[in-house]
Amino acid sequence: MSIIVEAQNLMKYYGDFQAVKGISFAINSGECFGFLGHNGAGKSTTMRMIYGLSTVDKGRLTVFGETITLTPPGIKARMGVVPQEDSLDPDLTVLENLEVYGGFFGLSSKESRRRGQEWLDFMGLEDRGNARVDSLSGGNQRRVVIARALINRPEIVVLDEPTTGLDPQGRRLVWQKLRQLKEQGVTLILTTHYMEEAAQLCDRLVVMNDGMILAQGHPEELVRQYVLPYCIEVRLPFELLPADLEDKVHAAGGVMEHMADGLFIYTEEGQTIWQHLPEWGLSQRACYLRTSHLEDVFLKLTGRREE
Amino acid sequence: MWRVLKRHLKVFSRIWWTNTMFNFIEPILYMTAMGFGLGAYVQNIDGVSYAQFIAPGFIASSGMWASTFECTYGSFVRLQFEKTLHAMLAAPLTVADVVWGEILYATVKSFFYGAVILAAIALLGLVQSWWSLLILPFLALPGMVFALLALSFTGFIKNIDHINYYITIFSTPVYLFSGIFFPLDSMPFLGQVAIWINPLYHSVEVCRSLVFGHVSVALLPHVAVLVLWVLVLGWLPVKLMRKRLIS
Numbered sequence: 001m002s003i004i005v006e007a008q009n010l011m012k013y014y015g016d017f018q019a020v021k022g023i024s025f026a027i028n029s030g031e032c033f034g035f036l037g038h039n040g041a042g043k044s045t046t047m048r049m050i051y052g053l054s055t056v057d058k059g060r061l062t063v064f065g066e067t068i069t070l071t072p073p074g075i076k077a078r079m080g081v082v083p084q085e086d087s088l089d090p091d092l093t094v095l096e097n098l099e100v101y102g103g104f105f106g107l108s109s110k111e112s113r114r115r116g117q118e119w120l121d122f123m124g125l126e127d128r129g130n131a132r133v134d135s136l137s138g139g140n141q142r143r144v145v146i147a148r149a150l151i152n153r154p155e156i157v158v159l160d161e162p163t164t165g166l167d168p169q170g171r172r173l174v175w176q177k178l179r180q181l182k183e184q185g186v187t188l189i190l191t192t193h194y195m196e197e198a199a200q201l202c203d204r205l206v207v208m209n210d211g212m213i214l215a216q217g218h219p220e221e222l223v224r225q226y227v228l229p230y231c232i233e234v235r236l237p238f239e240l241l242p243a244d245l246e247d248k249v250h251a252a253g254g255v256m257e258h259m260a261d262g263l264f265i266y267t268e269e270g271q272t273i274w275q276h277l278p279e280w281g282l283s284q285r286a287c288y289l290r291t292s293h294l295e296d297v298f299l300k301l302t303g304r305r306e307e
Numbered sequence: 308m309w310r311v312l313k314r315h316l317k318v319f320s321r322i323w324w325t326n327t328m329f330n331f332i333e334p335i336l337y338m339t340a341m342g343f344g345l346g347a348y349v350q351n352i353d354g355v356s357y358a359q360f361i362a363p364g365f366i367a368s369s370g371m372w373a374s375t376f377e378c379t380y381g382s383f384v385r386l387q388f389e390k391t392l393h394a395m396l397a398a399p400l401t402v403a404d405v406v407w408g409e410i411l412y413a414t415v416k417s418f419f420y421g422a423v424i425l426a427a428i429a430l431l432g433l434v435q436s437w438w439s440l441l442i443l444p445f446l447a448l449p450g451m452v453f454a455l456l457a458l459s460f461t462g463f464i465k466n467i468d469h470i471n472y473y474i475t476i477f478s479t480p481v482y483l484f485s486g487i488f489f490p491l492d493s494m495p496f497l498g499q500v501a502i503w504i505n506p507l508y509h510s511v512e513v514c515r516s517l518v519f520g521h522v523s524v525a526l527l528p529h530v531a532v533l534v535l536w537v538l539v540l541g542w543l544p545v546k547l548m549r550k551r552l553i554s
Contacts, residue, residue, distance in 0.1 A: 100313070
C-alpha cells in the first residue's frame with residue numbers, strides 16, 4: 001500500500017486565527033479516509049489545501065509524492081472534488097454541466113458528454129441529463145456534483161461533507177455509490193460530522209477539533225480504545241439523579257461521563273449495571289442500553305461538558 | 308483560459324437572443340429620443356445632423372455597458388453566489404485562467420453588442436462608409452479595457468450592492484462625457500485631460516471616424532491610449548481575484 005496524501009505538521013492561518021494547528025496524517029492509496037469533526041474544526045480548510053483552494057502556510061503537504069503549497073493543475077487533473085456547497089452551473093443543464101467541466105480537463109465535448117452520461121447512469125440519474133439544475137432536488141444535485149467530480153476518472157476524490165442536507169434515502173444512496181467507487185480502487189477523502197457516515201464508509205479516520213487531530217484509527221479500533229463496549233444513556237435532568245449514583249456505578253465497574261449535557265454510563269458488560277438501575281433509583285424507562293459506537297468516542301474527545 | 312471562455316460562450320449561445328434584443332432596444336430609444344427628438348432643436352455639428360453625430364457613439368457605449376455588466380454583476384454572481392469560479396478552480400485551471408476567461412467573455416460580448424448597434428444604425432441609414440467594418444475588430448480593444456476595469460472593481464468589493472457605486476460614480480460620467488452627446492472641444496483644460504483618460508472617449512472617436520469614413524493617423528493616438536489601458540490594468544484583476552478565490 002502506498003501513501004498518496006501525506007501531511008506533516010500542517011498549519012493554516014487566516015490572519016490571526018489559526019484554523020489548522022499542525023496536523024499530521026498519511027492517506028493510503030485505495031482507502032477511504034475520513035475527517036470527523038464539528039463545524040469549524042478545520043476539516044474543510046484541510047480539504048481546500050489538498051484540492052487547491054487554499055495555500056499551505058506551514059508544515060508539509062505531499063500529494064502524489066509532490067510537496068505543494070498550492071495544488072498545481074497537474075495534480076488537480078488527477079483529482080475529483082465534491083465541494084461543500086453545490087456549485088453546479090445554473091445556466092446549464094445537467095449534462096452540459098458535465099460536458100463543460102470535462103472541457104476544463106481538456107476533454108472534447110463528445111468525450112465528456114459520453115463520460116458524463118456514464119457517470120449519470122452510475123449515479124442513477126440516467127434520465128436527468130437534460131434537466132435544469134435548479135429543477136433537481138438537493139439530493140440529486142449532490143449526485144450530479146459527484147458525477148462531475150468523476151468526469152476525469154480521478155485517482156483521488158475529495159468529498160467535503162458529501163451528504164450534509166440530504167434525506168436518509170439520499171444519504172444511503174450516496175454511501176452506496178462511494179463504496180462502489182472504492183471497490184474500483186479510487187481513494188476517497190471525506191469530511192463529515194455524521195458519525196454514522198464515518199463508521200459506514202471510512203477505513204480509517206481522524207477526529208479533529210479546534211484545528212487539531214485528537215485521535216486516529218479505524219472506527220472500531222477507536223471505539224475499543226476510547227470507550228467501554230456498552231453504554232447506558234440516562235435521559236434525566238441532572239437534578240433528578242440519585243446523589244450517590246456515581247459511586248455505585250464506579251463500584252460496579254462502570255464509568256460515568258457527563259458529555260454534551262447528557263449522562264452516559266460506560267461498562268464492560270451491559271446487563272449487570274442495567275439490572276441494578278432500579279435499585280439505584282433509576283427507572284429503566286428513562287435509560288437506554290446500547291453498544292458503544294463512534295459517537296461516544298467523538299463526544300468523549302470533543303464534547304466533554306464544561307464543569 | 309480558452310476552456311473557461313468555452314463555458315461562457317456555451318451559456319451565451321443560449322441567452323444571446325434575449326440578451327441582445329434588450330440591449331438593442333435601449334440605444335435605439337436613445338437615438339430616437341435624442342437624435343430625432345432633441346436633434347430637431349440642435350444645429351448641425353461638424354456638418355452632420357445631430358442624429359448622425361450621436362449614432363456611432365452608441366456602438367462604443369453599447370460595448371462598454373456589455374463589458375461592464377458582465378464583469379460586475381455577471382462575475383460577482385459567479386464568484387459569490389453560484390461559486391462557479393471556485394468549481395472551475397477545483398479543475399486543472401489557475402486563477403489566471405478563470406479571470407482571463409471572464410475578461411475574454413466580456414470582450415466577446417462587448418464586440419457582439421457593439422456589432423448589433425452598428426448593424427442597426429446601418430439599417431437606419433446612418434452609416435456612410437465601408438470603413439465602418441473596421442469597427443468590428445476594433446471593438447475588442449475597448450471591450451477588454453472595460454472588462455479589466457469592471458473586474459478589478461468586482462475583485463475589490465464584498466457586496467453586490469456596491470456595484471451601484473461603480474455604475475453611478477464611474478460608468479455614468481464616463482458615458483456622459485465621452486463625446487457621444489456633444490463635442491468635447493469646448494471643455495476647460497482640466498476637462499480635456501480627464502477626457503483623454505476616459506477610454507470611452509477614444510472608443511467613440513474611433514467609431515465615429517470610421518462610420519464617417521474619416522480614416523487617418525489621427526486615430527492612432529486613440530488606439531494607443533486604449534492599448535495603454537490594457538497594459539496598465541492587465542495584471543490587476545488576477546491579483547485581486549486570487550485574494551478572493553484562494554484563501
